[in-house]
């Protein structure tokens with residue numbers, strides 16, 4: 001046990017004893033707290049995969065802990081967001097999607113709006129999705145983007161099979177397209193987190209869309225799977241490589257070769273989703289995650305997203321990550337000295353900048 005150091009400045013032995021007593025009891029209290037916290041965490045880790053955390057009677061999360069980290073960074077508000085709807089860049093209403101921003105918060109929400117087709121996308125849908133993602137990227141007040149589907153039946157059921165032709169999916173042009181591949185890359189490279197909020201089916205190309213998002217919050221009615229091999233299609237790009245990274249090579253083969261469907265709970269166990277919540281709590285939980293992310297450093301998140309993708313994305317991944325280094329360098333005096341010297345037609349003086357070890 002720790003003892004107080006002998007201090008000649010302390011007034012009396014009696015007082016010292018009193019202080020020693022209160023010091024000891026504080027220490028004991030802290031120790032009991034720590035043991036309690038460890039036990040709570042242990043119980044939480046055992047039970048969290050058995051029942052959705054939010055519906056568990058043992059609703060114990062790290063945020064209920066009492067240490068200074070949790071006291072300072074603790075809970076985020078769970079209030080509903082007030083959504084303001086946005087038009088496309090020419091001021092026209094979107095037809096296949098709903099694009100909204102939360103008033104006073106850095107959250108954009110993009111909803112695929114073809115519920116009568118289980119939110120299957122056609123080329124025009126993808127075109128609109130790309131416009132919205134572009135806008136969310138360029139809007140500096142937006143820090144996080146939610147991608148979801150209208151209604152509770154489906155997040156997205158992939159490409160609209162009624163429009164599939166020998167040249168891809170065709171609607172507004174006489175030729176077909178596979179433009180969802182460009183959308184996947186756009187989400188992957190977006191320097192802000194994208195959260196998939198999944199209720200109902202996320203299958204086929206819709207399953208791949210949730211996989212390319214950074215995080216997935218699923219309702220307990222969500223269903224995940226690839227259908228390609230049953231409908232004469234496949235996505236041998238991100239659809240295979242990202243899946244293999246997420247669930248491992250064996251499980252990825254199972255998902256593609258057998259084309260089965262998996263429940264939300266199974267998907268969570270496989271590492272396909274971050275959290276499963278009751279359908280009624282889906283929006284609330286997703287907003288909570290967004291708000292928690294928005295409290296953190298946007299630059300740290302931006303660089304981490306690029307870094308987490310860099311190895312898998314090869315040259316393109318490195319380019320994205322390295323672009324962040326350049327961006328940060330432009331904000332330094334050293335970077336600025338180079339620019340100023342060029343503009344002032346003089347030799348740059350980098351001598352005052354340290355060569356850090």
Ligand SMILES: CC(C)(COP(=O)(O)OP(=O)(O)OC[C@H]1O[C@@H](n2cnc3c(N)ncnc32)[C@H](O)[C@@H]1OP(=O)(O)O)[C@@H](O)C(=O)NCCC(=O)NCCSC(=O)c1cc(O)c2ccccc2c1O
Nearest residue numbers: 117118120157158159160161178180204205227233234235
């Ligand atoms: C998603 C389902 C399992 C849902 O079944 P459920 O019984 O709940 O509903 P219905 O089947 O009755 O559907 C209601 C209604 O929606 C229509 N619909 C659903 N999905 C689609 C779709 N993908 N395309 C067109 N229409 C769809 C359905 O026909 C009904 O209409 P009614 O008029 O009859 O009311 C089930 O619907 C289902 O299995 N859907 C198909 C899933 C699928 O196979 N998707 C395509 C996979 S391939 C793909 O997505 C894909 C797209 C790309 O752009 C690629 C690009 C590059 C490479 C690969 C690509 C790729 O593989």
